[in-house]
Amino acid sequence: MSTPTLRQLQGPAHTRIYAYGAARGENAVPNEDLVGPIDSSDEWIRQRTGIVTRVRADKTTDAIDLAAAAAQEAVEKSGVAPSDIDAVIVATISNPKQTPSASAIVADRIGANPAAAYDVNAACAGFAYGVAQADALVRGGLAKHVVVVGAEKLSDIVDPTDRSISFLLGDGAGAVVVGPSDTPGIGPTVWGSDGSKADAVGMNHTLTDFRDGSAPWPTLRQEGPTVFRWAVWEMVKVARQALDAAGVEASDLAAFVPHQANMRIIDEFAKQLGLPESVVIGRDIETTGNTSAASIPLATHRLLAEHPELSGGLALQIGFGAGLVFGAQVVVLP
Numbered sequence: 001m002s003t004p005t006l007r008q009l010q011g012p013a014h015t016r017i018y019a020y021g022a023a024r025g026e027n028a029v030p031n032e033d034l035v036g037p038i039d040s041s042d043e044w045i046r047q048r049t050g051i052v053t054r055v056r057a058d059k060t061t062d063a064i065d066l067a068a069a070a071a072q073e074a075v076e077k078s079g080v081a082p083s084d085i086d087a088v089i090v091a092t093i094s095n096p097k098q099t100p101s102a103s104a105i106v107a108d109r110i111g112a113n114p115a116a117a118y119d120v121n122a123a124c125a126g127f128a129y130g131v132a133q134a135d136a137l138v139r140g141g142l143a144k145h146v147v148v149v150g151a152e153k154l155s156d157i158v159d160p161t162d163r164s165i166s167f168l169l170g171d172g173a174g175a176v177v178v179g180p181s182d183t184p185g186i187g188p189t190v191w192g193s194d195g196s197k198a199d200a201v202g203m204n205h206t207l208t209d210f211r212d213g214s215a216p217w218p219t220l221r222q223e224g225p226t227v228f229r230w231a232v233w234e235m236v237k238v239a240r241q242a243l244d245a246a247g248v249e250a251s252d253l254a255a256f257v258p259h260q261a262n263m264r265i266i267d268e269f270a271k272q273l274g275l276p277e278s279v280v281i282g283r284d285i286e287t288t289g290n291t292s293a294a295s296i297p298l299a300t301h302r303l304l305a306e307h308p309e310l311s312g313g314l315a316l317q318i319g320f321g322a323g324l325v326f327g328a329q330v331v332v333l334p
Contacts, residue, residue: 011140012139014185016179016181016184017131017185018079018176018179019077019177019334020176020301021072021075021175022073022173022301022302023173024066024170024171025055025061025171028054030042031053034166038162038163038166048264049168049262049264049285050285051263051285051286052286052287053289054287054288054290055289056155057171061171062096062153063102063152066151066294067090067151067173067175068106068110070297071175073175074147075110082112083112086143086144087117087142087147088103088112088147089133090106090119090150091121091126091130091148091150091151091293092121092126092152093152094152094154095119096156102151103118103119116142122319122321123325124292124293124325125320125325125326126292127150127296128296128318128319128327128328129189129325130150131331132189132191132327134148134178135186138178144180145178146178149174150291150293151173152291152292153171154170154290155169157220162219162220164223164224165221165224166219168261169292170290173298174297185332186331189328190242190329191325191328192325193323193325193326194323194324195323199223200222200324201223201321201322202221202222202322203218204219204220205217205218228262228265231269231320235318235320235326238318239273239316239328240273241328242316242330243316248314248330250274250279253275253314253330254279254280254314255282255303255307255310255313255314255316256282256316257281257303257318258281258282258318259290260285260290260299261295261321262290266283266285280303280307280310284302295319300333303315311333312333314330314333315333317329317330
């Protein structure tokens with residue numbers, strides 16, 4: 001008896017980003033509010049990070065609330081009916097529960113139930129990972145429209161006395177809708193990991209340590225110099241690879257939107273890439289802070305609001321963080 005040939009799905013040849021949505025924490029927290037416990041100053045934080053103030057959410061707001069608000073705006077601006085969203089991907093490290101996924105709740109809240117839904121834990125590269133997967137899902141025929149959200153409430157996992165990362169972090173969410181396109185709108189993704197540097201940034205304890213009383217509530221920590229060197233030297237190579245993979249040059253870009261890790265990293269990154277002055281650089285960190293998976297879509301959302309003339313231009317986006325993990329791609333701005 002012969003084995004029947006299986007059918008395989010095949011989607012459209014090209015995809016693009018239709019629209020962006022954003023949600024930021026309700027409260028502006030200036031440097032002065034944080035310097036006491038870390039024995040520091042407003043000037044020290046500004047010089048090291050470029051941050052003047054950061055947004056943090058109310059105690060009653062969680063990462064899922066932020067994700068749903070950002071996703072709703074993206075869907076409304078996209079012109080795609082919520083019932084036509086086939087998949088929802090939420091990139092986050094701050095879902096208040098290990099399970100259920102934030103994405104399933106977000107899908108229901110935005111009216112996309114019964115869309116496929118899953119979370120991605122890739123820290124600051126999570127949004128770039130999500131866009132890569134949305135592109136693949138649509139072109140593979142598994143979904144026609146996909147919502148990708150980067151959402152974090154990092155203030156829940158901050159130690160106010162920690163000088164390595166606490167003053168950097170903010171809360172927020174950014175989202176996009178990805179769907180079919182007549183022309184290529186999302187370039188090939190260059191992504192990867194280096195688990196040998198897993199200790200460079202991440203949680204300082206496990207939940208089981210906390211449960212057993214052998215450690216306090218787990219919070220984020222980082223080895224600043226290690227992360228800085230890796231971000232500037234190694235990630236510039238990844239950014240160049242993403243340009244090469246897309247078949248474009250730095251001079252073809254309208255915008256560059258790196259993960260908003262630190263203003264010094266962003267500035268050094270742009271310098272190493274040799275970006276021409278015509279390229280607008282997404283800089284959201286000064287008043288939002290580092291929001292991990294949310295930082296790229298939040299910075300792009302702000303960029304498009306401040307520079308609507310960039311619509312239709314090419315943007316290089318790159319995320320990098322705990323893992324260590326990284327992901328980059330060139331996209332056409334909606």
